[in-house]
Every structure is written in C-alpha cells, then in structure tokens.
C-alpha cells in the first residue's frame with residue numbers, strides 16, 4: 001500500500017469521512033494494536049521478525065520515528081508499499097492529527113480497493129511517545145472510533161536499561177502503566193538481579209499486564225492480537241486515572257525501595273497521601289532538554305574508526321546519548337549501528353544497500369548534546385589502526401583523537 005505522508009497528499013480525516021463513497025462505517029471495525037516501548041527497547045527488531053509471519057499478511061503497519069531521517073523503515077523487511085512511515089515528529093503530540101488522518105486515508109483506500117484489504121493495524125510508536133494520546137485518538141476520536149477498535153497495547157521493555165529510564169523519563173512509566181502485555185527484551189544480556197527488580201516494579205505499576213520474555217524479537221504472533229476482541233475502551237477519565245498513578249510513581253522516585261510504599265495501594269487515587277514526599281506533577285509528555293536530529297556524513301569510515309568512535313561516545317557521553325541509529329558506509333558496505341545510552345549493540349552488516357543513498361546517515365536523540373558537538377567527533381570515523389599493532393590503534397593517533405573528542409563533547 002503506498003500512502004505518501006507529505007501533508008499536501010493526506011486529506012484530513014474529516015474530509016475523508018464526509019465523502020459519501022467512504023462512509024462504509026457499517027463494516028466491522030479494524031482492530032488496532034499499539035506497539036510501544038522506550039527508545040531502543042526492541043520494537044523494530046520484534047516487528048521485523050513478525051512481518052515475515054503469515055499471520056501478518058493482512059496487517060497494515062504504521063511506523064512512527066522520532067528523527068528526520070527514517071531508518072527503521074529501511075530495517076523492517078516489510079515490502080515498502082505496505083508501510084506508512086510518519087517521520088516528521090512524535091506521533092503522540094506534534095502529529096497527533098496526522099495519525100487520525102492516516103487511519104482515515106487507509107480506511108478510504110481499503111474501501112476503494114486501492115490497497116490490499118488489511119484486517120488489522122499495528123502502530124509502532126516512537127520511543128518517546130506518550131501512548132495515552134495515541135490510544136485516545138483510536139478510542140475517542142469520533143470518526144476513527146467508528147472504524148477502528150483498540151485491540152491491545154503491548155509495551156516492549158528493555159531489561160537492561162528500563163529501571164533507570166523509568167526514573168528519568170515519565171514516558172517510560174506511562175508506556176508500562178497502560179500496557180495489556182509487557183514484552184521483556186534483552187534478558188540475554190541483563191543481570192539476573194536487575195530483571196527480578198524490574199519485574200517487581202512492573203508488577204506494582206501494572207499488576208494486570210502479563211509479562212512475556214522476548215529474545216531478539218522472537219515472539220508468537222498471536223500474542224499481539226485478540227487481546228480485547230471487542231475493543232479496549234479507554235475513556236479520557238481512565239487515561240486521567242493512569243496519569244495520576246504515574247504522578248504517584250514519580251513522586252517517590254524509587255517506589256520499590258521506598259519504605260512509604262509498603263502499605264500503599266498504587267491504584268487508589270490518593271495512594272501517596274501522607275507519605276511525606278513532594279508530589280511532582282507532569283504536565284508535559286516528554287522529558288525536557290531532549291533533542292533529535294539526523295545527520296549525513298560523506299567522509300570515509302573505516303572499521304577501526306567506527307569502533308573507536310562508538311567506544312569514545314559511549315564512554316564519554318553515554319548517559320546523554322539516549323539513542324543512536326545509523327546506517328554507515330564502512331568501506332563501501334552498509335553497516336547498521338544501534339546504541340541506547342552507553343550500550344552499543346554489535347554492528348550488523350546488511351546484505352545490500354536498502355536504497356541509493358551511499359552517505360553514512362545517523363539519527364541522534366540526545367540530552368543536551370548539539371549537532372555541532374557531534375560533527376566535531378566525526379573525524380574519528382576514518383581512523384586507521386597502527387600498521388604493526390594489528391587491531392590496536394596507533395597510540396599517538398588515539399591520544400590526539402581522545403583529546404579532540406573530550407573537547408568536542
């Protein structure tokens with residue numbers, strides 16, 4: 001299905017549904033699955049595997065990426081014409097209207113047989129999405145909720161990083177609170193103690209959700225569907241209630257090590273009354289000071305240079321590098337890099353270039369690190385190892401680089 005996302009090409013939901021030929025709302029509504037989870041938790045990995053399964057043959061997928069250059073759609077092995085990529089901002093706020101418009105257009109195109117007759121929709125949110133507003137679009141928008149029902153919310157949770165992410169980012173907590181199912185990823189590289197602690201915290205935040213381990217995206221496709229066959233109903237009041245739960249969670253900072261929690265009911269509205277902590281309120285959906293930008297790099301990239309660059313970035317500024325994705329031209333080969341804070345996942349070489357672009361491209365989501373600062377580090381990407389030192393770098397060259405890097409960052 002080819003749906004262009006340029007604003008001029010997508011009519012508004014209202015325009016679509018006032019057109020009599022599209023008003024086939026007597027048809028059964030299409031179930032929508034919301035796949036959410038914080039930055040780098042493993043949503044695209046999961047979706048990439050899933051789309052190869054026969055049960056997804058009649059699914060339409062909407063991917064929302066935070067960042068100007070969409071990289072995920074290059075990595076999901078779904079035929080491109082079956083995807084709608086919204087890459088001009090966060091689905092939940094800046095382009096909330098656009099989600100409704102996109103769903104409306106998909107409905108119309110299906111009704112006119114311009115696209116394959118999909119019978120379900122999966123929306124992969126951006127990692128910084130507040131899922132509650134997306135859920136409200138599906139369940140409460142007058143036009144959309146007559147044609148679509150919310151089947152379920154699945155939240156992908158990274159076992160290594162998410163305890164820290166929950167402490168710092170309200171979005172990560174919201175994503176867990178609203179989940180029907182929690183998909184725990186990266187247990188293979190997480191310490192046992194951390195996973196147990198995480199499971200306890202999740203159970204306190206959302207005891208109704210079921211937990212499932214997902215390693216490298218391996219999942220039974222059925223897990224995604226038929227969660228609420230008649231549609232999950234999320235009223236604005238219910239969403240407001242979740243937000244109150246989140247305030248309670250955030251107010252105490254570390255709820256499960258916090259003594260005051262032992263006799264709290266986290267699902268009561270005033271569960272924190274009298275606990276003696278300052279209760280902070282979150283009006284904004286996103287953490288402050290977060291920037292997202294995309295960059296191209298035309299210079300040469302060597303395997304050693306890439307390794308050094310990744311090591312240095314992780315070591316020097318890991319906590320503020322919320323997410324890095326890149327498709328890098330390493331001596332002519334397409335190599336995907338992925339990082340979540342200090343954790344760089346092993347680079348993966350693609351079998352072929354996904355398009356005609358040959359410049360290296362990056363998407364960064366950072367806290368307080370600007371584009372210029374990153375640009376100043378790119379010279380490291382072309383470093384060569386010392387001739388007689390095998391894979392070791394020339395020590396003097398490295399020293400020069402490390403100084404430049406520290407100054408830049």
Ligand SMILES: Nc1nc2c(ncn2[C@@H]2O[C@H](COP(=O)(O)OP(=O)(O)OP(=O)(O)O)[C@@H](O)[C@H]2O)c(=O)[nH]1
Pocket residue numbers: 037038039040041042043044045046072126127128156185186187188189214215216217323338339345346
């Ligand atoms: N070790 C390990 N790595 C994983 C697992 N699942 C995903 N990853 C890696 O985690 C990195 C991020 O995965 P993505 O699927 O891109 O994460 P995402 O949630 O789509 O990221 P955003 O688009 O930034 O929100 C990739 O390098 C994956 O290979 C897992 O179960 N174990």
